[in-house]
Amino acid sequence: MGTTITVIVLLLIVVAGTAYLVRSQAATKRRQLDDAKADARRWIERLGGQVLNLTGTDTASQQAMADASERYNAAGSEIERAETVDQARLAKQTALEGLYYVRAARTAMGLDPGPTLPEDPERERAGKVTEHRSVDVEGRHYEASPAPTSATPHYYPGGRVAGRPVPQGWYSEPWWKPALVAGAWGFGSMLLFSTMFAGMAGIPSAEAWESGYDAGQEDALESGDAGDAGDAGDAGDAGGGDDFGGDFGGGDFGGGDFGDFGF
Incomplete structure (x- = not known):
């Protein structure tokens, strides 16, 4: 009887521990997603402020602002559908791309492009x-x-x-x-x-x-390929044509064949 009770208690502890771990992991994922969404929305809002208040004055700046507006709409849709951290980060990247277009438009109009944006290694x-x-x-x-x-x-x-x-x-x-x-x-x-x-x-x-x-x-x-070419340098050892000259008539080998806004 005592053994049975002990086993039941241990099972309850395991079940409770597993449930706690699952809830803890789910809560962590929710926090990470909420943080990623908040970060993305910050950039989307900054982009929105520029899209709504800045108007291009020539063909280049107007086209750049049109592209920025397109990214603003896309980022808004992406963040609304985001259910994972990666999806929220994608919305952020779309908004940042839109802000690059804003900087380009401001430059085309002769304005200060504004604060430097986060660096993107791919760019x-x-x-x-x-x-x-x-x-x-x-x-x-x-x-x-x-x-x-x-x-x-x-x-x-x-x-x-x-x-x-x-x-x-x-x-x-x-x-x-x-x-x-x-x-x-x-x-x-x-x-x-x-x-x-x-x-x-x-x-x-x-x-x-x-x-x-x-x-x-x-x-x-x-550079890597060139480094491997160093092995070919040993081919100089084959230059000892005298070793083969008697039997192969070294002349037949000719050596030559071996030789990338707080607005």
Whole structure:
């Protein structure tokens, strides 16, 4: 009888402990979600204040504010649907992107862009347009510029689109939008990227871009490959052609074959 009571007590303790642990974990998740939502809403409200009170004065600033308004609406929808911390963070990132468009609009209007926004490693690694480019690709004209012009009214804050980096800058048209909508890059995108950004500092090569690498990753990969090439240095040992000369007539081998607002 005593043993039975002991077992029952132990089972009750285990059940109670498990229930407490489950409730504790659920409460922690709720707090984390509430905190993430509050953080996202702070940035969404800041973006909303700018969208409602700032009006563009030229084509570039008007387009940037239109993009900011689009991000404001998207962030609002995302935060309302957010049920996880990651979803709340996505809403925050959307709002921050909208604020980058606001900064671009203010810059285009000759205003102070406002406080610096939180850094985004993806934007930094994507690179920036550092010089004006004007190219024709498959019968269409494209331009890119580090500053807004009448010919480049479309701004992009930099970052990844469908797995590939898009440099921060001003463009004649939003050439990245089809990939943003479809989630994949279309045929000819590599040719456009190669033609527009060839040789531009801080921008990956077209081959690296097609593989989803930014300039920093490309440099690291090249350094790694070059390091392995050191093993090839041992090929000099094969230069001892005299060891083979008698049987193989060294002349046949010729050595050459081996040799990226508190408004």
